Amino acid sequence: MKSPLPTLDRAEIHRYSRHLILPEMGVTGQRRLKGSRVLLVGAGGLGSPAALYLAAAGVGHVSLVEFDVVDVTNLQRQVLHGTKDVGRPKAESARDRLLDLNPHLSLTLHDTRLHAGNALELVRDHDLVVDGTDNFGTRYLVNDACVLAGRPNVYASIFRFDGQASVFATADGPCYRCLYPSPPPPGEVPSCAEGGVLGVLPGLLGTIQATEALKLLAGIGQPLVGRLLLVDALAMQFRTVKVRKDPNCPACGTRTIRELREESFACEVGAPVERVPEITPVELAKRVLRGDALTLLDVREPHEWEITRIPGARLAPLSRLAEEIQRLDPAREIVVYCRSGVRSQKAGLQIRAAGFPNVLSLAGGVLRYGDDVDPSLPRY
Amino acid sequence: MSVQIRIPGVLAPLTGGQTALQASGATVGEVVADLAGRFPRIAGKLRDARGEPYPYVVFYLNDDDIRFHSGFQTAVKDGDEIVVVPAIAGG
Ligand SMILES: [Zn+2]
Numbered sequence: 001m002k003s004p005l006p007t008l009d010r011a012e013i014h015r016y017s018r019h020l021i022l023p024e025m026g027v028t029g030q031r032r033l034k035g036s037r038v039l040l041v042g043a044g045g046l047g048s049p050a051a052l053y054l055a056a057a058g059v060g061h062v063s064l065v066e067f068d069v070v071d072v073t074n075l076q077r078q079v080l081h082g083t084k085d086v087g088r089p090k091a092e093s094a095r096d097r098l099l100d101l102n103p104h105l106s107l108t109l110h111d112t113r114l115h116a117g118n119a120l121e122l123v124r125d126h127d128l129v130v131d132g133t134d135n136f137g138t139r140y141l142v143n144d145a146c147v148l149a150g151r152p153n154v155y156a157s158i159f160r161f162d163g164q165a166s167v168f169a170t171a172d173g174p175c176y177r178c179l180y181p182s183p184p185p186p187g188e189v190p191s192c193a194e195g196g197v198l199g200v201l202p203g204l205l206g207t208i209q210a211t212e213a214l215k216l217l218a219g220i221g222q223p224l225v226g227r228l229l230l231v232d233a234l235a236m237q238f239r240t241v242k243v244r245k246d247p248n249c250p251a252c253g254t255r256t257i258r259e260l261r262e263e264s265f266a267c268e269v270g271a272p273v274e275r276v277p278e279i280t281p282v283e284l285a286k287r288v289l290r291g292d293a294l295t296l297l298d299v300r301e302p303h304e305w306e307i308t309r310i311p312g313a314r315l316a317p318l319s320r321l322a323e324e325i326q327r328l329d330p331a332r333e334i335v336v337y338c339r340s341g342v343r344s345q346k347a348g349l350q351i352r353a354a355g356f357p358n359v360l361s362l363a364g365g366v367l368r369y370g371d372d373v374d375p376s377l378p379r380y
Numbered sequence: 381m382s383v384q385i386r387i388p389g390v391l392a393p394l395t396g397g398q399t400a401l402q403a404s405g406a407t408v409g410e411v412v413a414d415l416a417g418r419f420p421r422i423a424g425k426l427r428d429a430r431g432e433p434y435p436y437v438v439f440y441l442n443d444d445d446i447r448f449h450s451g452f453q454t455a456v457k458d459g460d461e462i463v464v465v466p467a468i469a470g471g
Contacts, residue, residue: 046471134471159468161389180467181435188436195390197470230465234389235399241443241463319393319421 005031006060012104016058029218030058034104036217037061039126041114041142043094044068045202046156046209047132048080053210054130055098055105059217062098063108063126066091073380077199114138116260119145128152128216130209136183137262143168143176144260147251152223154213156205161198163205163231166224166243167212173225174245175252201233276348279335279360281369288312293332297324299347300338300366308378310337310369318347325354337362337369339380383411383460387422391464394422408439408462409452426464427452436467 008016008030019025038059040047043066054062070078070085070093078090085093091109098105112118114133123129123145131142131153139157146153146169155176156165168175208229215221230239250256279287287294296313298305305315316324318338328334334356338344344361352359362369370377382404392399396419403418405411409431416423427433432452439446440463446454456462 042471044471132471134469136467136469139469156471157468158470159390162468164465164468179438183469184434184436184467195470202471228465230463232389232399239443239463241440241465242445244445244448246447 003035005035007031008034012058015102015104019058024220025218029220032218033058033214034060036128037063037126038213038217039063039065039122039129040132041065041129041138042132042134043078043080043090044074044132044134045077045158045197046206047094047130048078049203049206050130050132050210050213051080051094051098052101053207054213055102055107057210057214058102058104059214061106061108063110063122064091064094065110065112065114065122066094067111067113077197077202079203114141116141116262119260120148123149123151126151128154128213130154130213131156132206132209139176140183141260141262144251144257147175147257148260152216154209154216156209158197158201158205160196161201161232161234163201163233165205165208165212165229165231166227167216169252170223170225172245174243175249177251178246178249178253179228179243181246181249198233201231204231204233274349275345276352276359276361278341278363280363281372284335284362284369285373295329295332295334297334297336297347297351298338298366299336299344304339304380307380308366308370310366310374310377313337316347318343321347321350325351325356328356330356333358333360335360335362337365339365340367341365381406381411381456381458381460383456383458383462385411385415385462385464387464388466390466391422391425394425395419406455407450407452408441408446408454408456411456411462412439412452425466438465438467439463440465 016030019030020027036059038054040051040062043064068090070081070088070090072086080097081093089111091111095107095109119141128151129142129146133139143153152170153168155168212224216223226243227240228243247253297316298309298313299316299318301317336344336347341364348359348361370379382402384400385403386400389399403411403414405414412426441454442460
């Protein structure tokens with residue numbers, strides 16, 4: 001089975017001295033950390049603090065799965081990366097920071113997406129998984145791979161001001177599917193890019209994931225198994241609710257899930273299957289200049305309208321679109337836009353269903369309008 | 381029965397900004413129906429068109445998952461607390 005625990009050299013004993021004098025951790029706990037392998041999926045908001053604390057704490061080996069590139073809008077919360085890293089692969093940026101933090105760390109980078117073809121092998125090769133992904137599809141994949149491989153899934157997720165954390169897929173505990181048998185339909189829950197997130201929130205939750213991972217690896221304390229921690233950062237309330245193992249769970253109960261499947265949950269807000277025709281920003285600008293009878297509707301929320309807007313538009317947030325539709329002029333063609341062109345499709349369908357056949361959605365939203373027509377518009 | 385129902389901040393715009401509300405009913409389902417009646421826009425976020433819970437919105441009665449009791453038919457008593465926990469995936 002497991003090889004004997006690695007020993008600590010002089011430099012390591014010095015570095016980890018504040019751990020070593022904790023009776024619960026001690027030399028044995030620290031050697032367990034050194035002898036362990038963690039698979040970290042995602043080096044974003046949750047993965048940043050998780051990776052930093054796991055590396056600092058002396059986990060022997062970390063494998064990082066991350067294919068994304070550092071964008072300036074990541075830096076509000078993804079503290080693993082810096083301004084100098086914008087445009088670099090996150091995996092490389094993470095490597096530089098983590099090895100600077102702790103040169104004793106052994107690190108493997110997987111500059112790829114986690115998918116049904118690689119997930120099980122990757123999970124099997126590690127002691128536990130820290131799920132720092134940002135979409136439902138990968139979360140179910142991580143969970144099912146953990147159940148199949150018998151490795152704990154140290155879970156957290158965040159949205160706006162709310163966070164959740166738990167430890168799934170231990171030998172006797174429930175799994176993610178026990179809690180949420182199936183995900184919301186695409187479009188029901190906005191992504192962080194669409195819905196926003198308080199920058200420090202993944203810091204809180206990712207640090208909780210690191211805490212749980214370190215406890216499991218060192219064999220100390222009571223892990224967050226069978227419990228879901230709920231964090232409300234606005235009210236600053238922490239609450240723990242019970243999660244039970246579902247005997248009918250297809251992953252850990254009946255075990256009908258025997259192999260991994262790529263589930264086609266949209267990562268971002270899913271575009272509806274039915275669509276209204278699109279108009280490009282350049283075409284829109286041409287038609288406005290020509291004086292065409294167009295009604296330009298901005299279906300974003302008022303706080304987004306405050307950040308940036310297209311001149312001549314009227315605010316009609318998706319959340320109260322039904323009222324706004326009453327005021328539309330049926331003689332004019334309607335162009336709807338949002339941030340990136342997803343919500344405007346939803347709005348377009350709603351307007352069309354209300355009896356206005358001439359609806360167009362602005363392709364790429366206000367972001368692409370900024371790129372293609374008016375670069376002075378702020379991006380967000 | 382009067383119970384407190386806590387909804388996540390993301391749904392607060394549908395209840396006039398409140399995340400902790402008082403509602404009444406003899407079962408969790410009746411409490412949810414009472415809330416949905418007063419704030420119609422939240423109805424579709426809490427239950428489907430047939431009035432059943434979604435698999436991705438979990439209801440806790442006094443910190444225990446109602447699916448392991450009688451779901452929306454689970455009886456409530458005065459002073460109970462219901463917490464609504466939708467699946468989120470951000471990272
Ligand atoms: Zn399960």
